Structure formats: structure tokens, C-alpha cells
Amino acid sequence: MPLAIEAPLGVAEAVGLLAAEPDRVIVAGGTDLLPALHDGRVRAERLLSLERLREIHAVGRTGEGGLFIGAGVSATVLVEVLEPLLPALAAAAAVIGPPGVRNAATVGGNLVSAAGGDLLVVLVAVGAVAVLESAAGRRETTVEQFLSAVDDTGRPDLRPGELVAGVRIDRMPADARFARLAVPGHRVLSLAMARDAHHPEIRVAVCAGRRVPVRAAAAEAVIGAELRRVGRNIEPEVLIAFGRAVGEAAGTADSVPVQYARHAADVCAQRLLARMVGDE
Amino acid sequence: MSEPLPSYQLDVDDRAHLVVGAAVTESLQYVLRERLALTNVKDGCAVGECGACAVLLDGQQRLACLTLAISASGRAVTTAAGLGHGRPTEIAEALARVGAVQCGACIPGALIATHALLAADPDPSDGAIRAGLSGVVCRCGGYGRLVAGVRAAARARNGVLGG
Numbered sequence: 001m002p003l004a005i006e007a008p009l010g011v012a013e014a015v016g017l018l019a020a021e022p023d024r025v026i027v028a029g030g031t032d033l034l035p036a037l038h039d040g041r042v043r044a045e046r047l048l049s050l051e052r053l054r055e056i057h058a059v060g061r062t063g064e065g066g067l068f069i070g071a072g073v074s075a076t077v078l079v080e081v082l083e084p085l086l087p088a089l090a091a092a093a094a095v096i097g098p099p100g101v102r103n104a105a106t107v108g109g110n111l112v113s114a115a116g117g118d119l120l121v122v123l124v125a126v127g128a129v130a131v132l133e134s135a136a137g138r139r140e141t142t143v144e145q146f147l148s149a150v151d152d153t154g155r156p157d158l159r160p161g162e163l164v165a166g167v168r169i170d171r172m173p174a175d176a177r178f179a180r181l182a183v184p185g186h187r188v189l190s191l192a193m194a195r196d197a198h199h200p201e202i203r204v205a206v207c208a209g210r211r212v213p214v215r216a217a218a219a220e221a222v223i224g225a226e227l228r229r230v231g232r233n234i235e236p237e238v239l240i241a242f243g244r245a246v247g248e249a250a251g252t253a254d255s256v257p258v259q260y261a262r263h264a265a266d267v268c269a270q271r272l273l274a275r276m277v278g279d280e
Numbered sequence: 281m282s283e284p285l286p287s288y289q290l291d292v293d294d295r296a297h298l299v300v301g302a303a304v305t306e307s308l309q310y311v312l313r314e315r316l317a318l319t320n321v322k323d324g325c326a327v328g329e330c331g332a333c334a335v336l337l338d339g340q341q342r343l344a345c346l347t348l349a350i351s352a353s354g355r356a357v358t359t360a361a362g363l364g365h366g367r368p369t370e371i372a373e374a375l376a377r378v379g380a381v382q383c384g385a386c387i388p389g390a391l392i393a394t395h396a397l398l399a400a401d402p403d404p405s406d407g408a409i410r411a412g413l414s415g416v417v418c419r420c421g422g423y424g425r426l427v428a429g430v431r432a433a434a435r436a437r438n439g440v441l442g443g
């Protein structure tokens with residue numbers, strides 16, 4: 001008789017179990033599954049725990065100077081370990097919840113639930129890749145693409161039999177920043193920017209009035225043109241145009257008025273960019 | 281209806297308990313409070329938003345309502361009542377002394393959060409205290425006294441260490 005909970009030690013065994021028993025519900029830290037069970041949104045008779053999977057609990061440099069973060073890495077570990085490597089992601093991990101939640105919440109869980117934009121905006125801004133494993137092998141897609149499926153189907157692009165092994169950042173940014181704004185009871189804004197190490201460009205990811213982050217493409221074009229023109233001395237009018245463009249990437253889905261979300265995104269984007277170019 | 285799990289052991293506050301006939305989806309909060317009658321583990325919200333069910337799992341602060349009970353098997357679980365191994369802790373005495381204990385519902389979670397905070401940061405600033413207790417929702421609104429209590433607890437502990 002199959003056990004109600006399996007906790008395999010390796011990814012190969014885990015994906016084999018998922019293929020053989022597709023009704024098994026995956027659980028890692030429990031911060032998403034337990035409330036869903038309580039609310040009746042999920043029914044589960046058999047579980048697959050990722051707690052012992054060797055391959056998904058590490059943070060490490062890749063051979064090409066990139067960074068791999070295992071899906072099972074907790075927010076607490078991100079705060080501790082990423083401060084020297086990618087402080088923007090450490091800063092985001094520090095605010096996703098109180099200490100007890102941070103000890104259990106995982107990167108993989110955040111990707112799969114596609115809820116809460118703090119870690120996700122940073123991952124989108126730095127161009128992170130999601131590494132997915134299944135019995136069919138490895139699949140890779142950008143975090144941005146993985147999450148964009150939510151706009152169409154309500155769920156990220158996680159296919160049957162797949163689990164998230166981790167995220168990988170192939171090209172570390174020269175500089176990355178994170179900001180968020182919340183008022184009691186309402187998440188207003190999560191925002192991240194990453195300056196490319198080799199090209200005069202800044203990627204901007206914003207999550208305001210939307211469930212998942214989007215790239216603020218028009219804002220990126222504005223700042224990219226200005227960086228190519230003048231380097232770091234950004235003209236004030238350009239900063240204003242940049243902020244407005246980031247604001248226009250805000251959506252209407254949350255409980256705060258869209259005008260407020262747009263204004264918050266505009267102001268926070270200007271401040272974050274000014275700090276980024278001014279600090280060098 | 282799912283099959284009950286085979287019996288499993290939970291080590292809680294230096295005692296071994298056998299959990300029989302549980303469902304795999306039961307939370308640690310449910311098992312500790314309802315099956316093992318460890319009622320200092322409160323049922324505040326069941327969805328991880330109030331902090332009342334906080335426990336230590338292998339010394340690390342966790343919300344019991346967000347933790348599968350079966351995943352705690354083979355690990356050391358410490359409830360607020362177990363922090364002092366049967367005696368009140370300096371933290372508990374400090375919170376009581378400053379009047380932070382009103383209805384008491386938030387206190388077990390506050391004790392666990394304070395214990396974890398002071399273990400990592402023995403002399404926390406007020407900002408660090410508020411951050412460390414950011415998961416504690418006090419329905420009596422006694423946050424000022426909670427912060428004062430943690431400050432007093434830190435002073436008492438540091439005094440003991442220094443003296």
C-alpha cells in the first residue's frame with residue numbers, strides 16, 4: 001500500500017514518484033499547502049515532501065560565474081547567505097513575512113504559488129531562469145515566462161509531473177535594488193531594478209495591482225536610451241518620464257485604488273533609480 | 281477519506297508521544313493541541329497570520345499551523361511551556377512583571393518569538409524587538425507592554441550573563 005507521505009532523498013526518485021502517482025501533492029515548508037488544506041482549496045490524500053531532497057537546498061555559484069538557488073532554500077537562508085552575493089534578493093526575503101514564516105517559506109513555493117511579489121520581482125529583474133525537473137528530464141524557462149502564464153490561466157507554467165528544482169541567475173547584475181510598499185492590510189507595490197554588468201541597460205520589474213510581476217518595458221527603453229546618451233548623469237525630465245512609465249505598468253487587481261498604486265510605483269521607481277545611479 | 285498514517289512518534293518538551301490514527305494532512309498545531317492536549321499551543325487563525333501557535337522545531341521558530349505534524353517526527357519540538365523545562369523562564373517573568381499578559385492568547389507565541397529573537401540577538405534595539413515580534417498579533421493591543429517586556433527580559437538575561 002502506498003505511504004501517505006513520501007520524502008525522497010533525490011530528485012530522480014521524486015519525479016519518478018510524481019510520474020507514477022500524479023495525485024501526490026507536493027509539500028515543502030508547508031506555508032502554502034497548510035492554509036490551502038484548511039480552507040478546503042486543496043484536498044490531498046497522499047503527499048510528496050521535498051524536505052530531504054539533496055539537490056534543492058543549496059545556494060552556490062555556477063561554473064560560469066552565475067548563481068544557483070535551490071527551490072528548497074528558505075527565506076531565512078536567503079537573508080543570511082545572499083547579502084554579499086545579491087543583496088536585493090536578501091532584502092526581499094527579509095520582508096516576505098515574520099521570522100517563523102521566513103524559516104519555512106521557500107523559493108520554489110513562492111514560484112509555484114505565484115503569490116506575493118517580493119522575491120519574484122527581484123528574480124524577474126535579474127533575468128533568473130527557473131529549472132524544472134520531471135521524469136521527462138530537465139526543462140528551463142525564464143521566471144518571467146514561468147509566471148506570465150498566470151495572466152492567461154491563473155496558474156504559472158508548471159506542467160504535470162514537474163517540480164521546481166531551483167532558479168539560476170546566469171549573469172549577475174552589476175547592481176540590483178528592491179523596494180516595496182505596504183500599508184496595513186494591503187500590499188501596494190513590489191519593485192526591483194537590475195543594472196546589467198556589461199551593457200548600458202536597467203531591467204525593471206514591478207508588481208502593483210497585479211498578481212505577478214511584469215517588466216516595465218517602456219520604462220526600460222527610457223532609461224536605456226538615457227544611459228547610452230549620458231552614462232550616469234540622468235536628466236531630471238528623464239527620471240520623471242521613467243517614473244511615469246513604471247507607474248503605467250501597474251494594474252488594477254488589488255484592493256488599493258489604481259491611481260494610488262500608479263503614483264506609488266512612479267515615486268518609488270524614481271527614488272530607487274536615483275539611488276542606484278547616485279551611489280556609484 | 282484518506283488512510284490514517286501508521287503511528288508515529290513526536291518528541292515534545294523532552295517527552296516522547298505516540299500519535300495514533302492521524303491523517304497525513306494534520307498540522308502540528310492540531311496534533312499538539314487536540315491530540316496531545318498541549319493546550320499552550322493556541323489555535324488563533326490556523327493559516328499562519330497571528331503567530332499564536334509558534335513553537336521551536338529543532339530550536340528554530342516555526343508556526344505549528346503551517347507545519348505538517350508528520351514532518352516534525354524525528355525532530356525536537358519545543359512549545360512555550362517547554363522553554364523553561366518545567367519552570368517559568370526569565371522571559372515569561374519579565375512579560376508578566378510589566379503587565380504584558382492580559383488575556384494571554386498571544387503569550388505562548390510571544391514567548392517563542394522572544395526566545396528566538398534573544399538567541400540570535402541578545403541585546404536587541406527596539407526596532408529589532410519589533411521586527412522579531414512582527415509575527416505576534418495581540419488581540420488586546422498590548423504591543424507597547426510586549427516590547428517593554430522583551431526589553432526587560434533582555435536586560436535580565438544580560439545581567440545574569442554579565443554577573
